[in-house]
Structures are given as C-alpha cells and as structure tokens.
Amino acid sequence: MTDSVFNLDFEKIAGEKLLQLMGERTPTSIALLDRNYNVHYVNDRLASTLAFSKDEICSKRCFELTGKDRPCPGCMMAKVFESGEKVVSMRRQTRKDGSAVVLEIHDVPVKKNGRVEKVIEFLVDKTRILEYRDRLEQDFLSLIDILAQLLDSKDAYTARHSRCVRDVSLALARKLGMPREEEFRMEVAGMLHDIGKVGVPWDILNKPGRLTDEEFEIIKVHSPRGAEMVARLDRFRDIGPIIRSHHERYDGKGYPDGLKGEDILWEARIISAADAFHAMASRRSYKDARDREYIKAEFLRGSGGQFDPRIAQAMLELLDTEELSDAGGW
Structure with missing residues (x-):
C-alpha cells in the first residue's frame, strides 16, 4: 500500500461501501472503527491475519479482541481522533489461536465537516x-x-x-x-x-x-x-x-x-x-x-x-x- 493511499482524503469518497469495495481488492488488512472503538468493517485479509471471523471482530470493540476491558494506554487511534492527523505505529497483536503477529498500523482519520468521525486502519503484517x-x-x-x-x-x-x-x-x-x-x-x-x-x-x-x-x-x-x-x-x-x-x-x-x-x-x-x-x-x-x-x-x-x-x-x-x-x- 503506497503513501498515496494512506493519505487519501476520506471525507471526499462515497462512504463505507466504497471502502468495502476497495478493501476486498487489496492485499493490505483494513479496518474501520468509530470513536467508541467499535469495529464497523474489516476485510478478509485482516480476518485471516488475526485468525478471527469477520463477525467475531465486528461484534466487539477492538481492545476486547485481546481480552482487555479498556483501551490500551497511549492508544494510537485515540491520538488520531484528538489530532486529526494520520499516525503510524508498530504493535504486537495476539491472534485467536494465541500466536502473535507484529503489525505496522497506519491510522487514517475519516472526517465529516472537518471533524474526525471514524478511523481507517491499514495494517501491514511485518512478522516474517x-x-x-x-x-x-x-x-x-x-x-x-x-x-x-x-x-x-x-x-x-x-x-x-x-x-x-x-x-x-x-x-x-x-x-x-x-x-x-x-x-x-x-x-x-x-x-x-x-x-x-x-x-x-x-x-x-x-x-x-x-x-x-x-x-x-x-x-x-x-x-x-x-x-x-x-x-x-x-x-x-x-x-x-x-x-x-x-x-x-x-x-x-x-x-x-x-x-x-x-x-x-x-x-x-x-x-x-x-x-x-x-x-x-x-x-x-x-x-x-x-x-x-x-x-x-x-x-x-x-x-x-x-x-x-x-x-x-x-x-x-x-x-x-x-x-x-x-x-x-x-
């Protein structure tokens, strides 16, 4: 995934349907989350990377996938909502089977009328x-x-x-x-x-x-x-x-x-x-x-x-x- 995609102005694209269309045609893992950490969409690649089904992921808040009851301290996604700027980070993520993957995560703001409404995460598996x-x-x-x-x-x-x-x-x-x-x-x-x-x-x-x-x-x-x-x-x-x-x-x-x-x-x-x-x-x-x-x-x-x-x-x-x-x- 190139920087040009990571830097798309999602305020100008036609909502989640277009994101889903793009998400199923890219080799990069993608998720869409709101301010309450609810997961609105994940593509097949991310579900496969985490070894969860799409329904399992979308039925939980993102931190609940790892057994936590609250967001991680220093959560990068929270910083995106606060700053309105893209944030890049590395994170070790536990899969459903207990194994771990190392992910490079690009958190990109989705704005409406200048306010960050949601965050799109592009996740690149760096484990290997x-x-x-x-x-x-x-x-x-x-x-x-x-x-x-x-x-x-x-x-x-x-x-x-x-x-x-x-x-x-x-x-x-x-x-x-x-x-x-x-x-x-x-x-x-x-x-x-x-x-x-x-x-x-x-x-x-x-x-x-x-x-x-x-x-x-x-x-x-x-x-x-x-x-x-x-x-x-x-x-x-x-x-x-x-x-x-x-x-x-x-x-x-x-x-x-x-x-x-x-x-x-x-x-x-x-x-x-x-x-x-x-x-x-x-x-x-x-x-x-x-x-x-x-x-x-x-x-x-x-x-x-x-x-x-x-x-x-x-x-x-x-x-x-x-x-x-x-x-x-x-």
Missing part, C-alpha cells in the same frame, strides 16, 4: 520480515564470533578477550540504561574492537614485555584499520567509528584522534572501560592477573581521566556484585 531480520542478525553474530576466534588464535593474550570485552561492555551498557534495541551494535563493536590487529606482526602482539615506542606506534594503527575494515560492510558502517575510538581517553590523552569527553562516542567509552578491565584481570607473561580490589582502585583513580566518570561508577557497582566474576576469572 522481523523474524528474518532476527535470524540474519544471529547469522551476523555467528560470523563475528568466527572472526574473533581467528583473531584470538593469532594473539595469545586475546584468547577469550573479544568475548570478555563484549560481555563486560553489554553488562555496563545495561547498567547504564542502554535501550535493548541498541545492544546489537554494542555486541558487534565489542566482538570486533580489535579486528584491526590482524595486520599487526605476530611477534609484536605476543612480545613478552613492554613495547618499544616504534612497536607501540605500529599497535596504535589497529583501531583506525579495524574501523576501515568494518566500514566496508553496509550493515556495520556505524560500528566503524566506535572501533576507531575505543582507545580514546576521557581526558583527551588517548589515540588515534585525541578526542576528549563527550566528543568520544558513548559506546567507545564503554568498550574502553571493558577493555581496561580485561587487561587488568588477565595474566600476561610479564604480570599476574589483578584481583577485584586492585581493579576497583584503578577505576576510582582513572575516573575523569582515562574513563568517563559515569562508566567508571557503573564498573565499580558491577565489581561489587558477582556479575563480572566469569570475565574476571574469580
């Missing part, structure tokens, strides 16, 4: 599209896991490192109230933050001691290189800047761009903290793994310097629980 998207994202995550394993096999230190940074980053993001719909981006960035290290010589990655200044300059290239690699994939284009900036510091003394404070992407600041956590919690050839109290002291000391103060505080709160025990090896 969303299921396909979810499966695709899981396939992406599986591929990312394989790439991370390849990277981990090159560098003895990064064995488990990518997964640990991902897990700690997600724990921090949730602690800080990141919306769940943004977690996929956080998860991918956490897994791929060091992907640019595939271009760093093995002997530098696994050197059993401190790097020379020249070697450190070579290591520093991995974040912009990783960003460039990821940016080649349209699906991950917005993840590249996170990877580029995960070694920036809140005080502006990081690399590669010397960004400071809020100029550093929020996700990059989170990954920076998770990366530092795992660096301290891991045993290296030249140092033992640090315990929980040592790591807490470092985040206290680095708050406002290396770390965003809010993220440092969230890390301290997580360290007072057992949530990071697996990642810390405690």
Whole structure:
C-alpha cells in the first residue's frame, strides 16, 4: 500500500461501501472503527491475519479482541481522533489461536465537516520480515564470533578477550540504561574492537614485555584499520567509528584522534572501560592477573581521566556484585 493511499482524503469518497469495495481488492488488512472503538468493517485479509471471523471482530470493540476491558494506554487511534492527523505505529497483536503477529498500523482519520468521525486502519503484517531480520542478525553474530576466534588464535593474550570485552561492555551498557534495541551494535563493536590487529606482526602482539615506542606506534594503527575494515560492510558502517575510538581517553590523552569527553562516542567509552578491565584481570607473561580490589582502585583513580566518570561508577557497582566474576576469572 503506497503513501498515496494512506493519505487519501476520506471525507471526499462515497462512504463505507466504497471502502468495502476497495478493501476486498487489496492485499493490505483494513479496518474501520468509530470513536467508541467499535469495529464497523474489516476485510478478509485482516480476518485471516488475526485468525478471527469477520463477525467475531465486528461484534466487539477492538481492545476486547485481546481480552482487555479498556483501551490500551497511549492508544494510537485515540491520538488520531484528538489530532486529526494520520499516525503510524508498530504493535504486537495476539491472534485467536494465541500466536502473535507484529503489525505496522497506519491510522487514517475519516472526517465529516472537518471533524474526525471514524478511523481507517491499514495494517501491514511485518512478522516474517522481523523474524528474518532476527535470524540474519544471529547469522551476523555467528560470523563475528568466527572472526574473533581467528583473531584470538593469532594473539595469545586475546584468547577469550573479544568475548570478555563484549560481555563486560553489554553488562555496563545495561547498567547504564542502554535501550535493548541498541545492544546489537554494542555486541558487534565489542566482538570486533580489535579486528584491526590482524595486520599487526605476530611477534609484536605476543612480545613478552613492554613495547618499544616504534612497536607501540605500529599497535596504535589497529583501531583506525579495524574501523576501515568494518566500514566496508553496509550493515556495520556505524560500528566503524566506535572501533576507531575505543582507545580514546576521557581526558583527551588517548589515540588515534585525541578526542576528549563527550566528543568520544558513548559506546567507545564503554568498550574502553571493558577493555581496561580485561587487561587488568588477565595474566600476561610479564604480570599476574589483578584481583577485584586492585581493579576497583584503578577505576576510582582513572575516573575523569582515562574513563568517563559515569562508566567508571557503573564498573565499580558491577565489581561489587558477582556479575563480572566469569570475565574476571574469580
């Protein structure tokens, strides 16, 4: 259904008979409702989508189909009656058999003498599209896991490192109230933050001691290189800047761009903290793994310097629980 149909001026068409004629000749689900939520008409497509008969739907008010005794809070149709403007929303709807569909709903006002008398709903079933998207994202995550394993096999230190940074980053993001719909981006960035290290010589990655200044300059290239690699994939284009900036510091003394404070992407600041956590919690050839109290002291000391103060505080709160025990090896 095109926008031109969604935007029809129904004040100028010849009533419900024309709507019914159009409704039975379109692949889009259609319903006509009044101010009291009574359903005056549904087409065959909508009845099939909801697994109710037309008579069952039209004998009830719309909210009663889902077993409710009153309209849903924030009902989009009510907003149309109030504003006189079209509203588009997404809704999860329970079918008669108990299964669910995800519907994109276009609520269009039907006016008489300038007053909204009824609302026509055009409903597009997005269930399969969303299921396909979810499966695709899981396939992406599986591929990312394989790439991370390849990277981990090159560098003895990064064995488990990518997964640990991902897990700690997600724990921090949730602690800080990141919306769940943004977690996929956080998860991918956490897994791929060091992907640019595939271009760093093995002997530098696994050197059993401190790097020379020249070697450190070579290591520093991995974040912009990783960003460039990821940016080649349209699906991950917005993840590249996170990877580029995960070694920036809140005080502006990081690399590669010397960004400071809020100029550093929020996700990059989170990954920076998770990366530092795992660096301290891991045993290296030249140092033992640090315990929980040592790591807490470092985040206290680095708050406002290396770390965003809010993220440092969230890390301290997580360290007072057992949530990071697996990642810390405690």
